[in-house]
Amino acid sequence: MPVRHGRLVPGSGGIPPSGQSDRRTLDCDARHTGDAMSGDPQEGTVRGPRRFSRWTPYVVGAAAALGAVLVFQALVPGRPALTRDDVDARIGEALASVTPAPAFSELVYQAVRPSIVHVEIERPNPGGAAEPDEGVGSGVVVNLAGDILTSLHVVADATAITVTFADGTRSPADIVTRDRDNDIAVL
Numbered sequence: 001m002p003v004r005h006g007r008l009v010p011g012s013g014g015i016p017p018s019g020q021s022d023r024r025t026l027d028c029d030a031r032h033t034g035d036a037m038s039g040d041p042q043e044g045t046v047r048g049p050r051r052f053s054r055w056t057p058y059v060v061g062a063a064a065a066l067g068a069v070l071v072f073q074a075l076v077p078g079r080p081a082l083t084r085d086d087v088d089a090r091i092g093e094a095l096a097s098v099t100p101a102p103a104f105s106e107l108v109y110q111a112v113r114p115s116i117v118h119v120e121i122e123r124p125n126p127g128g129a130a131e132p133d134e135g136v137g138s139g140v141v142v143n144l145a146g147d148i149l150t151s152l153h154v155v156a157d158a159t160a161i162t163v164t165f166a167d168g169t170r171s172p173a174d175i176v177t178r179d180r181d182n183d184i185a186v187l
Contacts, residue, residue: 114166115141119150121158139187148187152178155185163187
């Protein structure tokens, strides 16, 4: 007998003719689903006994996800452990990427540096002492012949001139040309 809104529908043949209810018929009819008023297409179908709770799909889904994670970890090898060298290399790469390019003046200095020389001189002591007076200055090699441009006031009264090149080589030098107006000497 179909059930509507919690009541048995009379005249459906579910009540025995003697007027007494048949327990077996009511149990079977109570499992009918659907409603003629709602237009449910499953009206009159019988649902089987409830075997699973409504949480069953969630539990099965969670178990499947956990199984997938475990299978993935078993099949895909993990990353190797980091070593101190790996960490140092990564730090070096990071610092190199944020380090700005050198200034233009530094680039010029690096290009000119091999041609810079250190000039040392000895001159007579102005006080008349026996030991000579020493002085220092700098110069630049201006051609392949080895001519050195320096300040005249550094070498003007020198009795001995020694130049030290960027590679550490030392050599004696003499004044070749002077320009007093511009304070320039060529050694």
